[in-house]
Amino acid sequence: MATGTSEAEKIPETRAANEVTPHSDYFSANHEANIRSEGESVDYDSKSVNSVGSDQEAQQALEVVFNDDAIYRRKSSLVPSVAPRPENSRRKTQCFVHSLLEKHDGSPMKDASYEGLAQERKIDKDAEGQPEASHHSRLLTKKQISDMAFGIRELSKKLAQIRIKLHVHNVFILAKAHDETLLAHTRETTEWLLTKDGHYRVYVEHTLEHNKIFDAEGLLRKNPAFKRRLKFWTNKLCAEKPQTFDIVLALGGDGTVLYASWLFQRVVPPVLAFSLGSLGFLTKFDYELYPETLSRAFQEGITVSLRLRFEATVMRSQNNKNTTRDLVEELIGEESEDNHTHKPDGTHNILNEVVVDRGPNPTMSSIELFGDDEHFTTVQADGVCVSTPTGSTAYNLAAGGSLCHPDNPVILVTAICAHTLSFRPIILPDTIVLRAGVPYDARTSSWASFDGKERVELRPGDYVTISASRFPFPSVLPLDRRSKDWIDSISRTLQWNSRQRQKSFKEWST
Template sequence: MATGYSEDKTLGLAQVEDERIDYDNRRPSSTGSDTEALEVVFEDQGVRRRKSSLVPSVAPRPAHFRQKTQCFVHTLLEKHDGIPNKDHSASYEGLAQERLIDKDPHGHVHGSHHSRLLTKKQISDMAFGIRELSKKLVQIKLKLNVRNIFILGKAHDETLISHSRETTEWLLSKEPHYRVYVEDTLEQNRIFDSEGLLNDNPDFRGRLRFWSKKLCDERPQTFDIVLALGGDGTVLYASWLFQRIVPPVLAFSLGSLGFLTKFDYELYPQTLSRAFGEGITVSLRLRFEATIMRSQSNKKTDNKRDLVEELIGEESEDHHTHVPDGTHNILNEVVLDRGPNPTMSTMELFGDDEHFTTVQADGICVSTPTGSTAYNLAAGGSLCHPDNPVILVTAICAHTLSFRPIILPDTIVLRAGVPYDARTSSWASFDGKERTELRPGDYVTISASRYPFPSVLPLDRKRQDWVDSISRTLQWNSRQRQKSYKEWTA
């Protein structure tokens, strides 16, 4: 994260009046100064790689070829320079993202900027920048020029399908410029009855649209806001759909617990009218970037390979021992466990260039602060406020009683792998999805993601919202109050 903005004619920070950003009344900056803008920047590094294709934590930093991220939330705090937005087919923020991508002549935005390849200083700068951005966002209202609305619900739940139809009809009836996207599986759904909805309301044609996973992957900047109808699982599904750019997520509670669902669905007309009319406040939730690294077979050395030596040993230019096999951005946790094996797992745990410990347990849970109330809590980990910039590591049924949960800074790159001499393989899952076998020699890197998750907060209780949620859902420290003494007097 750095101050200043180096590109000319880019979309930026709207005027802040009465603690509100208003995209509908944009005008040029009177000062022409961009010193208040925030941006995450990375510099290409011609550094040597370790055997496992990891960048060492200290490397030279050439002062050229700066790259900006395409994360939607960063564009919200750039200085606006008066360039009009003529294309209304995509959101204002989406157009800003496309312009940033266009300024990437070498294609590095999509190809090479993974957290596991960043230096220690780059990760520290990135994490600090996102924290500073988050502090600014929770103190202001963002008034978005809403056009494209994404509705997410469980397409197999009859009640939620009915709620999706009700919300869609209300939105399309409210404003003629709204375009509402629902899951493509609902197009032929009998309960949603899209054809009946269009026949009853001919002016809805062309404005009721359908999204697919491919659209979320390729054109996430299309959507101005996500309306999640369901429970925390629905919010996690939104994080899984939007692996890079994430639109602001406004979550309505229709589940059983609801740490992440902040709004009552019964009041959705008032909630949406206020959010679209007065603005929203966004909290940035830390996400992790997790990459599976596969061991490359080498017949000459396979019988004497050591995972610890390969990950923190001497550098080798002519041989890389591992190759990446898929990256996931997760909101809750990465879990490595024994899977269907009858015996416990053995795993090596590393932090940056240090071997932390050898884990012998049913598994290990590496959680974000948001995920501290999920699997991490069930495994005996600590509750953690989502604003804390930390990584929580909790063993699952460890073989030693001394393996206590540990909390690490979010600037560390963790690696957890299966040693070559392990009796069995292990299994990795990412927010409970994409379950993958890790064979001996494979490992997973876990680090802070460049793409945080923007969660919309209730305007009236944004400060105490998390404490309210754990008191409401977990009955945290709930007990009958101790009675006072009644002093005896003679």
């Protein structure tokens, strides 16, 4: 058996009785998008690892032949196995950004262990009669959620290394319709876009059609040709035809970006956010430079960062007046397969956090917390905050949770004013389906909110299911400082680890 002495070795071409051919990746373009790679792609199809089952050859399980044209990889990656590895089958998601890149890697698994078969069980209650149940992440199996989350992370890494050039025709402008300053900025940006290119169609909120500050009539009198290209969007248009828009321009603060996430509950166009608020974790661009920023983005292309979103569904108990029932038994016990105990009552895709709290009640909440098929704990506190990595700098931080880089594949769970000092914040993988429910014998109800909106009451027996969403949020990054953007944001907005530098010793000399 040929071996090497250096830490990095050339990938060997191996031959044995059973040969496993790895998958290959390719890029595809959609939505009239042209993708230009900034680095060289690497072909991994020249490797295969195999094993020989003979007892006499147990000491020499691999025959290694070095390929002079192969790339380099560490020796630890050359792990022999006693059987061919099962191939993966990953389902494509339906996000607009996902349509830019597609991945095909193998066929469905033919054999699976007991643990693997258990992962094919749906974690949450089935949604009988729900017309769009196939889009809900909570109804995926454990394996499907893992594949989906892995696919989104892999896609995000690829998108961070390439520049996407879009043929922009429809520009969506989002700003606070009641802020006088932002209305003036909206009018200024709209007029610049309409004047810049005769092919641009600009969509502004329908409430601005007769707004005196925006003065749509005055804009059309100035140039009647603008009439066919100045459009007005509604919430219904955003929900039903999100593919209409090529890019979203958010004028405001982080709240405006969250509002964009609320408007586009599924497919989200790339969001380019101009900083006009107070903090600005999510707003990456200076509004004063908007002509230069937009010209460069439309001509040279954009780089997109995919932000993980959560899908949260309110599940109502069918008989919450029976206090003898047990929520733990219904969710993970023998009654867990009974789909008639609960019914869905609204689903939300959120960018920051899901909060279950005591609401207007004067006493603390009692909340049962589940992860997949396990009962984690009973939370006795003012509430619990389940945050995305993006939302780690929001309510999660105020409640004492950890700062988390948005590229981390995690779910952050932080208690709000817990009734015990030992309830520390916990970080869980994003492949878990969490459920936070109000037990049947709870003294009071609780309240759930989603990115600070859609606040609903959770009565005894109700719960909220939280899982990684298959519709991430594409945020446009500055081309010049994309690699250090997050560190810059927490240093700028939180004064992270800002202190006077320690003075050096001055040696005494005679």
